[in-house]
Amino acid sequence: MRAIRFVSVFVSLFLPTFAGVPNISSRGYVAPGVPQNNTGNSQNAESFKYLAVTLPDPARLHEKSYWFNAIPLIQTTAVAEGWTLLPGSDCTNGGKYFGVRYLPKSAPSIAALYDSKGVIAGFQILYKVDALTKGSSEADCDTLNKFQNNYTFSDQRMINKETIGGTQYFVLTAYFVNPKQICSSNRSPSRVKTDGFGNQLSFQNGPTPSTLILAPATRKLAAAQSWTNNQCLPLNGYHNFFKSNEWDSKNCTENRPDWLFYNKDQRLSGFGFSLPGCDGSPRFQHPPGEIVQYVSGSKCAKTVSDTIKFSNMNVYFVPPISTLHDCPELESKIPENIDQILKELVG
Secondary structure, eight states: OOOHHHHHHHHHGGGGGGGGOOOOOOTTOOOTTTOOOOOOOOOOOOOOOEEEESSSSSOTTSSSOOSEEEEOHHHHHHHHHOOOEOOOOSSSSEEEEEEEEOOSSOOEEEEEEEEETTTTEEEEEEEEEHHHHHOOOOOTOTTTTSSSOOGGGGOTTEEEEEEEEEEEEEEEESSSSSSSGGGGOOOGGGHHHHHOSSOOOOEEEESTTTSSOOOOBBBBHHHHHHHHEEEETTTEEEEEEETTTGGGGGSSSSSSSEEEEEOOOOHHHHHHHEESSSSTTTOBBOOOOHHHHHHHOOOHHHHHHTTTTTEEEEEEEOGGGTTTOOOOOOOGSSSSTHHHHHHHTTT
């Protein structure tokens, strides 16, 4: 499959270079040559005008380019593309989440949340509970009954549990606007391309949207709020995990499941979700341990990746291809023919 080929090419291109890049310390890593004087005291980012996730949409034809998949920004577009209303969903969802929830037509491991005017307002990741806690026999996993997952799912406030179509899921939720405004929106779908669909990323951190974690708009502000300055990867940008310098002391059993992406200008460019365990949906990444340890600086994260695996998803507010050159310390390592490689694999 092209997605698997992309991963193997990416690893072969960049993994051998990591040994020559400065390692993260317990105090966090600051990339050489990257400005650190962006004060960014506001939680508001620049207007979001693009939304995409990594890995293929199982419903798309294999001959189509699908490494990065745009998420419909308008509810009517989602319906036209085959997304369906999650049964029983309305804008308030009984107070559990805000936004009308739509599922893609294949592999419902993600959901889009639309406001009362039909503009994208949030995004959810849906992990199959049994796959993460018991293991999976699916081809990309092969973890069923082989390892014990000691992650404390029940202690993570960000994780909610829900049954959809007879299957139990762990649900993680992100919002792009203040959730209080979602069900009384005055936004116009016709203005999304001009105005964007939000400028404040937040994560639901409890059973209702009343408790949120706001994502800092700049990397400097993130570091000041205990988001560790982690490493940069081409096609990702700079990573900031929450207190990743403490992961090893807790054997990766309490990692918070969110992280942030920042571009070379230290501005928020996306985010991600990750939980230990292997959900076999083709939408998830299961990165190799070497890359996970390089990015996070955590030894236990490498162990998790090499056994029960992580199930990750990247979410971008910018065209992902624009992040290729966000890592000055790796720029000299990027092959001259990378544009041709990406053209063949991404389109």
